[in-house]
Structures are given as structure tokens and as C-alpha cells.
Amino acid sequence: MKKILFVTTRYPQIKSYSGDTLRAHNIIKNLRKKNIVDVVCINEKNKDKIIDKQKNGKIYFCRKINILSKIFYSILSMVNLKPLQLGFFYSKEIKEFLLNNHKNYDSIIFHLIRSAQYLPAEFTGKKILEMTDIMSNNYDQTKKNLSILNPYYYLYLFESFLVKKYEGYCLKIFNQIVIVSKADIARDLKKTKKKIIIIGNGVEINKKKFKFSKNNFKIIFIGNINYLPNKYACYDFVKKIFPRINIIDSKIEFHIIGKISILDRVKLGFFKKVKVVGPVDNLNVHINSAICGISNLKIATGMQNKTLTYMSYGLPAVCSHSSSRGITILKNYQDFISYNDEKKFIGQILELKKNKVLANRLSNNSYKKIKKLSWNIALLRYKEII
Numbered sequence: 566m567k568k569i570l571f572v573t574t575r576y577p578q579i580k581s582y583s584g585d586t587l588r589a590h591n592i593i594k595n596l597r598k599k600n601i602v603d604v605v606c607i608n609e610k611n612k613d614k615i616i617d618k619q620k621n622g623k624i625y626f627c628r629k630i631n632i633l634s635k636i637f638y639s640i641l642s643m644v645n646l647k648p649l650q651l652g653f654f655y656s657k658e659i660k661e662f663l664l665n666n667h668k669n670y671d672s673i674i675f676h677l678i679r680s681a682q683y684l685p686a687e688f689t690g691k692k693i694l695e696m697t698d699i700m701s702n703n704y705d706q707t708k709k710n711l712s713i714l715n716p717y718y719y720l721y722l723f724e725s726f727l728v729k730k731y732e733g734y735c736l737k738i739f740n741q742i743v744i745v746s747k748a749d750i751a752r753d754l755k756k757t758k759k760k761i762i763i764i765g766n767g768v769e770i771n772k773k774k775f776k777f778s779k780n781n782f783k784i785i786f787i788g789n790i791n792y793l794p795n796k797y798a799c800y801d802f803v804k805k806i807f808p809r810i811n812i813i814d815s816k817i818e819f820h821i822i823g824k825i826s827i828l829d830r831v832k833l834g835f836f837k838k839v840k841v842v843g844p845v846d847n848l849n850v851h852i853n854s855a856i857c858g859i860s861n862l863k864i865a866t867g868m869q870n871k872t873l874t875y876m877s878y879g880l881p882a883v884c885s886h887s888s889s890r891g892i893t894i895l896k897n898y899q900d901f902i903s904y905n906d907e908k909k910f911i912g913q914i915l916e917l918k919k920n921k922v923l924a925n926r927l928s929n930n931s932y933k934k935i936k937k938l939s940w941n942i943a944l945l946r947y948k949e950i951i
Contacts, residue, residue: 567951568601568669572683573676574654576606576626583789583824584870585697588766589676591940592695596947597621603670605662607654627658648727654679663688672951678728681735693950694739698746701729706864706887707793736760741950746890762950765892767943768873773932774852775879777924783820783855784810784914785880787848787871790825794864799829802861803836809911811838814918822851848878857881857917857924861910862888872901873938876931881924883913892938900931 571577577589596602601621608615608626617624635653642652663683667673672691675681681694704725711718736742743762786802788795799821807819821833822842834841842851858875865888872889875882882901889903897903902917904910917924 566600567671569596569603569951570663570666570670570673571596571602571604571676572659572663572673572680573604573606574656574659574679576609576624577604577676583792584766585677586789587870588697589695591767592674592944592947593622595940595944596951599948600951605659607656607659625662627656627662630654630656643727646727646730648678648731649724650679650728651682651731655682659683674951675739678731678735681731681739684738691741691951692739693741693743694735695743696732696735697744699732699744701725701732703794703864704728710797710863743947743950762946764946765938765943766868766870766873767938767940768870768877768935770936770939771848771877773879773928774849775855775881775924775928776853777921777928778854779919779921781854781856781918782816783818783851785820785822785851785855785858785875786861787822787858787874788869790821790823790829794862795823796829797864798860798862799833801863802859803833803839806861806907806911807836807839810914813915817856817918820851820855822848848874852878852880855880857883857914859914860884860888868892868895873935876901876935879928879932881917881927882931883910883917885910894934894937895931899926900934901927 571593573589575586577586577593593602593604597620603623603625605625605627607629609629615626617626638652638655639649640652642649660683663685667685667688670690672693673688674693674695675684676695678694678696678700684692704721708718708721708725711721739760741762742760743764745765747763786799790796790799803819810817818838818840820840820842822845824844825841830841830843833839845851858871858880860869860872860882862869862885865885868890869888872882872884884901884903886903886905889897889901895901902913904913
């Protein structure tokens with residue numbers, strides 16, 4: 566039994582539809598089966614530092630970072646030509662915790678590159694970076710989808726350069742880097758293949774809830790809507806796609822489920838037939854009367870957690886080409902539907918509304934195969950690298 570520390574800037578909640586948080590939770594859960602896994606993270610709710618004792622490990626909650634500190638350290642990072650996100654998520658308490666306690670652990674797992682800044686130079690154990698995605702690739706994709714008149718274009722241009730430089734630094738100092746998609750190796754990591762471990766995403770297996778009916782009326786989108794690719798996907802759908810669907814069938818509604826800001830909740834709620842549900846503890850009731858779940862992201866590197874979640878309930882999934890790659894056991898038009906233009910996207914949703922044979926085929930096939938992608942199976946390789 567090894568003693569492991571998991572370092573993350575956000576509390577890894579079990580009831581979350583944010584992909585990185587959900588992945589972090591399941592890594593911790595699976596490693597705790599045969600190891601002691603402590604967690605240090607930012608506590609978003611309580612101001613005082615607290616310790617939560619759990620089976621096979623503890624969670625050390627550090628104080629929430631105030632906005633003035635975020636601004637100050639972000640500027641400092643920029644001056645030092647380091648990613649702004651390092652400063653935005655910098656916690657003096659986490660830094661001190663690592664300096665004072667790193668000798669107590671055999672391995673330390675750092676969740677996302679913004680946590681890599683806490684690695685003590687003196688640590689002699691196994692150093693693992695759970696990078697998940699190559700963030701510079703995501704930023705490059707985001708930049709391509711922004712107008713040069715948009716101030717965010719220049720922010721992402723600058724941050725992309727800094728992140729790519731920092732990713733190169735991380736490849737040198739860590740023993741192993743964990744990413745989700747093999748496609749990232751082909752683009753950026755050829756020179757350091759030996760350090761890279763591909764560990765794909767998994768899913769919690771739920772009770773099959775989808776039942777076909779021509780009276781089904783909901784299109785579902787789940788995810789953290791504060792995450793820019795998800796936010797853009799929702800606005801793109803309600804502005805460009807959904808009105809064209811409603812012209813053909815005015816009874817169809819679009820339901821948005823997940824963490825969302827007050828401003829986006831109000832703005833998206835103004836659109837006709839759009840229901841902003843917000844975060845929920847259980848998806849069961851929301852699957853009822855659903856036609857399909859969508860993953861229409863233009864900024865993505867592979868199969869999304871939201872798609873796997875739809876499938877875990879037997880709900881047919883319709884995905885953009887960029888958000889449907891990476892899991893070879895899932896086949897287009899057998900387990901999900903992938904599209905590459907808006908006309909096909911609209912046609913596929915409307916076809917699922919009326920075509921019982923197609924809808925049930927996707928539902929049954931995906932639900933059967935998704936059992937091979939449970940978190941327990943997906944994360945088996947973690948045991949090899951700790």
C-alpha cells in the first residue's frame with residue numbers, strides 16, 4: 566500500500582458534470598481501493614482551512630483564493646512569461662503544504678498544468694502530471710473560433726504561447742504525463758512518447774432510462790457551462806441550430822444542465838423553448854421524454870464525458886466530429902451519431918425524434934458497450950504508474 570498525494574485546485578466532487586472534476590474524483594476513488602490517497606485542494610465554500618477524514622485518506626481544504634490575489638498573481642505570472650492560469654489558481658497555502666509535507670508521500674499526482682507549480686524541487690518520489698488534455702491545443706482551437714475583433718482572441722493568442730512553453734517545461738520535470746487522447750501525441754508529444762501514458766475517460770454506469778416515443782420533446786446538453794467550449798456550444802445551438810429545428814417542430818425544447826453563471830442563465834433563458842435547468846444531483850428525471858443528448862462542441866480533442874454520460878442512460882447521442890473521436894470501441898451510426906455540418910446535425914436530431922428503429926439501435930448498442938468503459942476499467946493503468 567502506497568501513500569499518494571493528489572493536488573488539485575478544485576474540490577473533486579462526485580456530483581459534477583464538469584469533465585476534469587469528475588475525472589479527478591474517480592482517479593482518487595479508484596486509487597484509494599489499495600492505497601492511502603490524501604487530497605489537497607481549494608475549498609470554495611468555507612473560509613477556514615479544514616481537514617476531512619475519509620476512508621483511506623484525508624482531504625486538506627485550503628482557503629478560497631480572493632479575487633485581489635488572483636489578479637495580482639496573474640499579472641505576476643504574465644510578467645514572468647508563465648501562463649496566467651498559474652497565477653489565477655495560485656494558493657500560498659497549497660504551496661506551503663507541499664513544502665512541509667512532500668516527504669510523507671511515495672507519489673504525488675498533480676491535476677492539470679496549473680497544479681504543476683506546486684511541485685517541490687526536493688521531492689524524490691514519483692512525480693505524475695494528470696494533464697488530461699493538451700491545453701495549448703484547446704486554446705489554439707478556441708482562438709480559431711474567435712474574431713480578431715474580439716479582445717479574447719488576443720488573450721488566447723498570448724496564453725496559448727505561454728501554455729505551450731510551460732507544457733514543454735512540465736514534460737521535462739515530471740516522471741510521467743497522463744493524457745486522455747492518443748491524438749495529442751501525434752501532434753505535440755512525439756519527442757517524449759516514453760513519458761506519456763494514455764488513460765481514457767470512463768463513466769458511471771446508470772440504470773437505462775431512455776424510452777422511445779414520438780412524443781419525446783427534449784434535447785439535452787450537460788456540462789459546466791462556465792467552461793468556454795461548452796458555453797460557445799450552447800449559444801451556437803440556441804442562435805443558429807435550434808430555431809431551425811423549432812420551425813419544423815415547435816414542441817421541441819432545449820434543456821441545459823450543469824453549472825452556469827447567473828448572467829448566462831438569464832441570457833440563455835430568454836431564448837424561446839430553452840430551459841436552463843442548472844446543476845442537478847440526479848439526471849434520471851431529466852432523461853425522461855428526451856430525444857437525444859448533444860455534444861456540439863467545436864473546441865474539443867476527443868470523446869466528451871457528456872457523451873459517455875448520455876450513453877450510460879441509454880440516451881442516443883449526437884456529436885460534432887471534433888467531439889466524437891478517441892474511443893475506438895464506439896462506432897458512428899451504431900453507438901452514436903457524428904455530424905460535420907449544420908444541415909446534417911438538424912436532420913439527425915429530427916430523425917431520432919421519429920425513427921424508433923434508429924433511436925433504439927443507438928440506445929441499446931451504446932448502453933451495452935458503455936459497460937466496457939466504466940471508471941474501474943478505464944483507470945486500471947493508473948495502478949501501473951504510481
